[in-house]
Amino acid sequence: MSAIQVTAKACANIALVKYWGKRDVRLNLPAAGSLSLTLAALVTETSVLFDPALEEDDLVLDGEAADASRITPFLNVIRGVAKIETHAWVISRNHFPTASGLASSASGFAALALAASHAAGLDPTPRELSILARIGSGSAARSIFGGFVRMHEGIRTDGNDAFAEPIDTPLVDKVRMVIAIVGGGAAKTHGSRDAMEHVAHTSPLYRGWLTTVPPDLAAAEAAIAAGDIQALGEVAEANALAMHASAIAARPPIIYWKPATLALLAAVRELREQGRAAWATMDAGPHVKVLTTVEDASAVANALRDAPGVTSTMISEPGGPAEITKQEPR
Ligand code: PMV
Numbered sequence: 001m002s003a004i005q006v007t008a009k010a011c012a013n014i015a016l017v018k019y020w021g022k023r024d025v026r027l028n029l030p031a032a033g034s035l036s037l038t039l040a041a042l043v044t045e046t047s048v049l050f051d052p053a054l055e056e057d058d059l060v061l062d063g064e065a066a067d068a069s070r071i072t073p074f075l076n077v078i079r080g081v082a083k084i085e086t087h088a089w090v091i092s093r094n095h096f097p098t099a100s101g102l103a104s105s106a107s108g109f110a111a112l113a114l115a116a117s118h119a120a121g122l123d124p125t126p127r128e129l130s131i132l133a134r135i136g137s138g139s140a141a142r143s144i145f146g147g148f149v150r151m152h153e154g155i156r157t158d159g160n161d162a163f164a165e166p167i168d169t170p171l172v173d174k175v176r177m178v179i180a181i182v183g184g185g186a187a188k189t190h191g192s193r194d195a196m197e198h199v200a201h202t203s204p205l206y207r208g209w210l211t212t213v214p215p216d217l218a219a220a221e222a223a224i225a226a227g228d229i230q231a232l233g234e235v236a237e238a239n240a241l242a243m244h245a246s247a248i249a250a251r252p253p254i255i256y257w258k259p260a261t262l263a264l265l266a267a268v269r270e271l272r273e274q275g276r277a278a279w280a281t282m283d284a285g286p287h288v289k290v291l292t293t294v295e296d297a298s299a300v301a302n303a304l305r306d307a308p309g310v311t312s313t314m315i316s317e318p319g320g321p322a323e324i325t326k327q328e329p330r
Contacts, residue, residue: 010110011319012042041316109136110143233279260309
């Protein structure tokens with residue numbers, strides 16, 4: 001195999017119906033489906049080169065040497081499929097705050113799956129890439145695709161039916177997401193990987209959470225099919241609160257919210273009372289992401305910027321699918 005350096009980019013995604021709990025930890029098989037919106041403003045770009053001169057994988061993250069042990073098991077999966085043993089140089093850059101609950105693992109593993117598979121001489125289909133990205137991080141399966149995306153939980157033990165698919169809808173051109181960053185994007189305290197296991201094992205509300213997912217997914221899909229952003233926003237906000245309720249009830253509790261998070265939830269409610277389209281969702285961090293319309297995006301961002309504890313806001317359009325941006329023979 002002649003060496004080829006491949007660069008790929010992928011956008012992060014924010015779940016409107018959350019993935020929170022696994023049926024298989026090793027393969028990252030989700031306990032339930034999920035549904036997300038891919039975001040153009042949150043991009044990871046990753047270059048991969050398999051180099052016979054390397055004795056172990058080498059990772060540079062945002063310009064600094066990083067511990068490659070989180071990606072080596074993932075690269076081993078690709079090496080296994082490609083039937084190679086060569087180690088890789090991986091250079092990855094997040095164009096947003098890393099590990100702060102802004103879903104950098106989703107865009108990170110989606111970009112890595114695409115760049116590394118091609119650098120290893122493979123040419124997977126989008127569905128195969130989604131399955132591969134899922135092994136890196138459950139939410140990464142959704143970042144292979146643009147716009148609204150549905151993740152299937154699957155029933156197989158090999159995970160070959162646990163992949164994401166894009167939902168083709170004109171609604172995608174009408175929505176925006178406003179991201180309100182709380183506390184300057186400081187590193188989060190509980191990574192989602194460990195947190196969802198802890199919740200599944202200790203939270204008395206975990207079972208209740210799981211039973212809310214299928215009806216929420218059905219409602220979200222129906223809302224998207226009907227082009228009804230209000231119905232979609234209402235189910236998204238309720239679903240996020242149910243996920244966080246399960247985490248708060250874990251023993252010991254996992255509380256991702258800061259005072260600013262609650263101030264933002266109140267501000268979002270107030271925006272709605274003023275007739276604006278605004279529905280909140282939160283992930284494994286204190287930030288609040290608000291689903292809104294093209295028309296209301298600036299008003300929503302302006303209102304949230306003034307909430308106490310908010311360090312910045314951004315408006316994102318829906319993003320496109322993961323793509324290769326460069327391929328160079330070495
Ligand atoms: O893919 P992970 O392991 O980073 O988990 C993502 C978990 C949430 O962001 C909280 C929810 C989701 O569906 O993205």
